Amino acid sequence: MAGLRLGPLLRYTDGSCATVWVETNRPCTAEVRCADGARGTTRTFQVAGHHYALVAVSGLTPGTSTEYEVLLDGTRAWPPPDSPFPPSVISTPTEEDGLRVAFGSCRWAAPPAGGKDPVGPDALDTLSARIAAAPGGERPDVLLLLGDQVYADEVSDATRQWISGRRDLNEPPGEQVADYEEYTHLYYESWRDPEVRWLLSTVPSCMIFDDHDVIDDWNTSAAWLADMRATDWWRERLMSGLMSYWVYQQLGNLSPDELAADPLYAAVRETPDGTDALRDFAARADAEPASVRWSYRRDFGRTRLLMVDSRAARVLEEDRRTMLDPGEAAWLREQVLDERESYDHLLIGTSLPWLLPHLVHDVEAWNAAMCGGERGARWARRGERIRRGADLEHWSAFPSSFDALADLIAEAGTGPRAPATISVLSGDVHHAYVAEPSWADRAPDSRVAQLTCSPVHNSVPPSIRLGFRFGWSAPARALGRRIARHGRCAPASVSWRKTGGPWFGNQLMTLTLRGRSARLRLEQARTDRGGGITLRTAMERDLA
8 A cells, every 4th residue: 555655745835836745655646635625636756766746736725724634546644643743734824924934954863762862952853842732823934944954974873774784884985875775764864753744744845955965065176076076986976966855855945837847857757767867867967067956936925035056056166166157146146136126025045154254254265265376386285175174165265256145135135126134044054143244335225134043953063162153253353364364365345243143052043024024033942951842042133
């Protein structure tokens, strides 16, 4: 009998339609049936021996919330009969309801129930528990997962043991993930967590990858990529990472109309086995990164979300190094400036922070100059070693792209059509903070902020705490300026100051947007004296 291996995940929603993603244990017909009569049905498709469906649900009513169930070949598969959670629902809020956006990144899979958690309580588990305890209470309208949804290069003990039953861990890539099948295991481990599974079934989600979804420091530099391509395991790892990302994450980011126009989605569904079509796509994405777009746009009433690929879209040659290739940069500009009067809030999701602690920014700009030959070949070689060892590959390591984003934000935020707020949402750096920029030659009308929140569930070593606290300090700023002078670095086109944080722990930020007002809250997962786990508010403030 057909059954669920994973899911359901509620992904895209708008006022009248939604998509629900599932993985099943065999080919079947998947149906989503809502209590209010809305429904959708589709056949599964196959990739690498696994069976998936993305069910488009139509007929939803704006401003309502309806329970739903998943049927496979006509038999109910969700919710399970013994579920301790409330029914999963599809909600379609209206503009009058406002929009609540929760976001974070870097979630290392939690250990099984009852196991000791070495990195503390999971913020997603804790959010799920709070919503389940009061299903009619406050909940996000959308959850943005800003990278490192799985860790292909840092697996758990349980996954390591499972991999050792398939192959010799003494052969590369050793204890890291090697192929598509091993990637599926990462998603099972992460999304079968009962609390997270229910949360993702009832709160819509948007996702984008970061480096650990493939490998630490993915696409750091041209030299790094050449070294990886010289190994005999990298190609399969990258192909499997991109293929699994497309299946498990990217498909659900797209609207039903976008899916209907996607030739790859059509090709995968029309053949009995879509593996070859998807593998060909991944090979093209590797060979010609500019031919594939992972970035996407979502409009939620009068809020525009632009999720930006800051990993695969890079140009790595030192003499023209950019975070975004020309086509990607043009796409971002077009989406930002398109009908600015139609949105009150602009959210730019990029896994890597745009504004960093000043010392980190200056070191990354200096390193980019060194690697580009500003001080000669000897310093270029040193710079490459430092770049890889210290993970110097954020926006500030791509100075022209850093300035271009600053100019685009200032342009979008200036004039009578400017939105109330422009927020750059990021993760990656295993702490949270708020930074606000200012421009010497203009004063945007929009309130602009870098909102960084990480991790959802991961370790925060003492060295990170110390380093980032120091990185924002006045002595660190002075040190950064001296380092930048050695690199002959041009001043950044924008200055900024930290207006909140740094905060450390497993955490989520939430933006509540209503009309032209915006309110920000940071919550951290904490264990209370009685052993219970709660989300505690560490900061709450108005942005507009």
